Amino acid sequence: xxxxxxxxxxxxxxxxxxxxxxxxxxxxxxxxxxxxxxxxxxxxxxxxxxxxxxxxxxxxxxxxxxxxxxxxxxxxxxxxxxxxxxxxxxxxxxxxxxxxxxxxxxxxxxxxxxxxxxxxxxxxxxxxxxxxxxxxxxxxxxxxxxxxxxxxxxxxxxxxxxxxxxx
Ligand SMILES: [Zn+2]
Numbered sequence: 790x791x792x793x794x795x796x797x798x799x800x801x802x803x804x805x806x807x808x809x810x811x812x813x814x815x816x817x818x819x820x821x822x823x824x825x826x827x828x829x830x831x832x833x834x835x836x837x838x839x840x841x842x843x844x845x846x847x848x849x850x851x852x853x854x855x856x857x858x859x860x861x862x863x864x865x866x867x868x869x870x871x872x873x874x875x876x877x878x879x880x881x882x883x884x885x886x887x888x889x890x891x892x893x894x895x896x897x898x899x900x901x902x903x904x905x906x907x908x909x910x911x912x913x914x915x916x917x918x919x920x921x922x923x924x925x926x927x928x929x930x931x932x933x934x935x936x937x938x939x940x941x942x943x944x945x946x947x948x949x950x951x952x953x954x955x956x
Contacts, residue, residue, distance in 0.1 A: 790899075790906050790930045792816050794939050798902060799895040801946045804956065808892060815895035818865040818903070826858045843911050843931070859912070866903060867918035871896045906930035906939075 790798075799815030800807045830837050840846035850859050864870055875893040882890035903914045905927040913924040928935050950956060 790902055790939065791936075792819060794930075794943065795819070795899050795902070797943045797947075798898060799892075801943055801950060802898060803891040803894060804889075805891055810892040811895050813895075814892050815899055817896055818871075818899050821865050822858060822862045825861070826855075843929075847911060862912055863915045863918040866900050866912075866914045866916060868897055868900055868916045869918065869920060871900065906935060 795815045796812045799811040803811050827837055838849060840849065849855060875896065879890055879893050882888050882893075900914060900916055904916055904925050906929065907914050907925075907927055908929045909924065909926045911929055913926070915922055915924050917923055930936060930939065
């Protein structure tokens with residue numbers, strides 16, 4: 790799913806005011822990977838190549854020198870890894886500071902949304918990395934029906950929250 794949709798989903802789904810922390814955690818699984826990939830290209834003095842098709846893009850990522858991006862992506866899109874990262878912080882906020890740190894849930898929400906909206910040909914989400922290679926061959930988010938449907942859903946949830954539950 791695109792970064793914009795992930796940011797908006799974090800804001801409309803999580804209780805409380807809109808915050809930078811919600812957006813940051815909501816895009817973290819992608820940003821960590823692609824910021825590193827872009828930085829590496831920049832250090833080498835190269836631009837990230839533009840890709841005409843998704844297949845060409847994936848072929849580029851499957852090259853030996855770029856494969857680390859695919860591997861890192863598996864880890865930043867793992868519910869196992871995120872549970873290990875956020876559980877201690879969650880418990881600290883909950884038991885020591887007596888607040889529910891909703892923003893932490895933005896990362897697992899990102900992954901749950903990516904699982905059915907990626908397919909085997911384009912960054913499939915192996916959400917149980919490193920324990921399992923299980924993945925779902927979903928409907929890619931860039932397909933018009935999914936892409937538009939996704940934003941329609943975001944707006945619907947936003948209105949529901951604003952006018953029905955008023956929170
Ligand atoms: Zn993602």
